[in-house]
Amino acid sequence: MNHPTGNDHGTTSSYVIGFVISIGLTLNSYYLVVNKVLAGNTLLLALGGLAAVQLFVQLYFFLHLGKGPNARLNKLLFSLMFIIVVIVVGGSLWIMKHLNYHNMTPAQTSHSIIRDEGYQK
Amino acid sequence: MKKNYKILGIIVVSMGVVLVAGFLLRHNTFAVLQPRGVIAEKQRTLIITATLLMLLVVVPVLAMTAGIAYKYRATNKKARYTPNWDHNLTAETIWWTIPFVLVAVLGVITWNSSHELDPFKPIASTTKPITIQVVAMQWKWLFIYPDQNIATVNYVQFPKNTPVNFQITSDAAMNSFWIPQLGGQIYAMAGMTTQLHLMANDVGKFRGASANLSGAGFAGMKFIAESSNSSDFKEWVNGVKRSPERLTMANYAQLARASSNVAPKTYAWEDSALYDNLIMKYMGTDNSAMHMAGMTE
Amino acid sequence: MFADLLGRLHLSDFQHDMIATGGQLSIVFGILGIVGLLFYLKRWKWLWREWLTSQDPKKIGVMYIIVAFVMLIRGLGDTMLLRTQQATSVGNSHGILTSDHFQQIFSAHGTLMIFFVAMGLMFGLINLILPLQIGARDVAFPFLNSVSFWLFAAGMGLVNLSLIVGEFSAAGWLAYPPLSGIALSPGVGVDYWIWSLQIAGVGSLLSGVNFLVTILKMRAPGMTLMKMPIFVWSVLGSMTLIVFAFPFLTGALALLGLDRTIGTHFFTSDLGGNPMMYVNLIWAWGHPEVYVLVLPAFGIYSEVVATFARKRLFGYTSMVYALASITVLAFLVWLHHFFTMGAGANVNTFFGIMTAVIAIPTGVKVFNWLFTMYRGQIHFKTPMMWFLAFVVTFTIGGAAGVLMSIPAADFQLHNTLFLVAHFHTMIVGGVLFGYFAGFSYWFPKIFGFRLNERLGRYALYSWLVGFVLAFVPLYILGIMGATRRLDHYDASLGWQWLFIIAAIGALTILLGVGFQVAQLVVSIITRYDNRDLTGDPWDGRTLEWSISSPAPVYNFAVIPTVTDRDAFWESKQSEAVKLPPVYTDIVLPKNTGMGVIIAGFAFLFGFAIIWHIWWLMVIALFGIIGSMIVRASDDDTEEVITADEVARIEIAAAQRSVL
């Protein structure tokens, strides 16, 4: 059993690096939005990407996901949680988008059904 | 030998029970298995084929259970006993692949049937479809005929062999619009329109009901769907046109008061925008083209 | 002023109609009877010291099972009322219940049976047996375990309190909005439902975390994952499902609670709300929940079949893969509960096919059980009989499930009595039979004597015959187009005689429960002749049979080292001479009343929110936080059992086995 050495909780430098990168990422995404540098789906992808990068930066530098006595189990459970959240939240959004057939007028619905589901009218 | 008599006895008794039950059931109408509509017929064949496919696995499993349990009972000294034989690759591959194949076949059936029997998909037919707007109220069904300018409660009639486009909404709790002998059910929800496309093959009266709990009067939320040949239908429509009551917004408010097991009623001319107003009432004005400011309070 | 001091609680909330008053009186007099008995026998101290403050998972397991059996009896009482109503309410007669009361009863029936009977039996058996099977002395977080049980009991208390004051939800066991919204259900019923499930749900989530960590961190040395008993694998799968699915329940209930209490618009039909999102969220938890219940039952079947066929479990690895794939697939199927909401053919097809795919691992497990029996020597004791009853019912029910996984077929069968019969086959045939098998299989290990075999078999026959009589008519009625939850139907439909047979079936199940109670009483009376002296009554294979019965408080005097699967069977076969054990001091958690106190505050918190007694809610909240801080700063939480004390207990047990 390894006794509680310093490396389990990172060193000052690892915290500073993580902190600086996170600030950079936050300001970057803020800049993209406020100055309208990008728009539409590309902006969404950029923001999503920046958020994901900051997630993994903080997981590594602040939460030390990769280090410590339970490293392997922590990573395994985190990825299982991540997959389940992606499945259920992504699935829910997919379902609720499709349930929007009801909010359109019947004419709009029939048109979009043919487009989505590929029926011949 | 005593054990064998007991098992035989059980088998004979259970066969007897099945026969008596079959005899007693001969008068009942099995709505799901005795369809009168195009959609319901396809759904019945689908149910029967799927059940037969399933029996391919169920019957062998039950037989094996009985056989193995009987043959390898502890008192049977002749049976082979191999305590440590705990895996066999061929056997395991067999019972991973058999269910896989069965599910693959079912998958194909599921893909085809879901697309073909989608309640939102209009029925391909040469005759001109009739549109009926359905409103699920506090424990009764209101049917509005936008083209014929009539409305009815807990009773709907349409000509046979003509596709019927139901546009369904609700004015209170969530319900489920279901006429078992004509086709599958679809939920009726407030503030939105769901659709159901059915077509009756021949003349008859069919029981319809709400299949989703919607409050105290839920059990009384049933209606009669009747299909008639087109001449009788025209005659019926003219008859309803002459009925004294008119379905105005005021009349509707009175009808909307909670009541159950309501006897069928008919209304003549009605406020044609009623159905759309009901949806707008819940919609608020955000994602709908028409800004009905007055309706949002 | 005094009136609003109690929020919306008024005297009138204590009055009920005739039948509800029956329920009210049975609960009040039941409690008074028990309290009176405790005073008469002067057993209050014993109860507080031995049971209420116990941190021993075996005692907590027994309490779970007691609560579950009491709730089973109340649930079956609801069943009899429902069956009587449906058998008599035809044409112009309206049976014995009003519609609203009928709807409250089936809502309570569903909620009690799933959350307090099935979850109660599951956590009871897991608490009793899991630490023993992995060679551990305790669960990972003993105090958390005690708090979880008492939160479970507080939730159960709240549900039953609705019989005494106020009413219960009439919107079904999953309370779909807009019916469960404040507009259409203005009463306190749905609030009772929400807050009893929130409190019990937090307890279940904490137990899930607790047992997940116990399995992953506290196995005996040498017991790698692939050497664990299969029941432990099934519990690992079940706990993973709890840990990742219960937050969806907490979220959905919280949002519905906010809708009803402070006027938010999550699931209202108007002002931007979306009731369909509730249905989606509740079933994102709902389907994993039914797999949470059935996986441990599968684990029990594997243990029972291997032991009573005197054979190693067939295909251990493929059984583990089957469990793992069910655990993952459980999160991919939830839309089959609302195919009829009309999400379009592509969405319906995806979830339909994924639902059918789950049948593959389940089918594999059944074949593996059959081949465990193949070329074995099968002893037909009650646990084995429960397994055979399971195979018969579960196979048919499973086939009905796969049939309804096809969206177009489900359009005709959804929300009918066919669906009701299907999920009862799954839960009674699969889950309940499994936990009854586990209960009679491990009873000697916990209480030191075996259950009466003959009465056990009578109970099984009554349950099985009763089950067939009660649910085959429902399958038939479903095909006839009978929807669920009907408190009245027309005479012309010719359904009544089928509902009467179903009522007879329910009575036969009640007879089965009667036999189970008789079995318990007779076994206790004749416990001396049925004593389990060796600790291994069934010639078992796993570690729990390697210690004396009833299992001592510290479980293992010396933590065993495991070398292979079926650790105990291997050690019995090997001739290696066993060195006399060297006993050491054992540290066990000290009894504490904090679990009861925190759950007591949670009960008050729930009661206060239901009745909008805001001052009481704030006090209860501070009570919970305060108790946690007091517990956190208390360092003297463990006690020691000295080595010679352990030696004395072990020697006494050894002498008993020589008798």
Next chain:
Amino acid sequence: MSHKLSAEQVQFDTDKTIFGFWVYILTDCVLFASLFATYAVLRNGTAGGPSGAELFNMPYVLVETLLLLTSSFTSGMALLAATKRNKSATLMWLGITFALGTIFVGMELHEFSNLVQDGNSWRRSGFLSAFFTLVGAHGLHITAGLLWLVALVQQVVQKGFTSGTLKRLQLFSLFWHFLDIVWIFIFTIVYLIGVVKV
């Protein structure tokens, strides 16, 4: 501990508790995921009322985000100081973390009260209900963290660096970093994407 537990046993218990707390944090992630999913679905349900673009004051939110990020950093510094058994440094960093956290909650409450005064409370529309509940749930978690921090500081002062206080400091810093990660997603999904006309 009233009796001698071997150092190995203490280390095993600490790792077990931290692992258990990590599993709890994963369940909290799933709870927030359900709130995010509900927010995403109800985002357009403004029922004629104002949408995100009209309500959110971006510079204000940026300050909030940087405050929380800094307090996450300082809680890391506090843990490092604790592992070096430097009591005064630990208390100093914990104090800063507490201050930043309190300012963050204060700013959030200020934003909420402005919204409510302008008539845009959680009763106004589905979108606003989802906004208040998601951001409010995070705020409640932060407040619970601050309460916990007070109890921790009091324990460090009274008992110094026992294995118990060290363990609880590690748990607290895990919890605080987790909350900062949740805030990253709130900042991106609720505020940034909310302001963009999508």
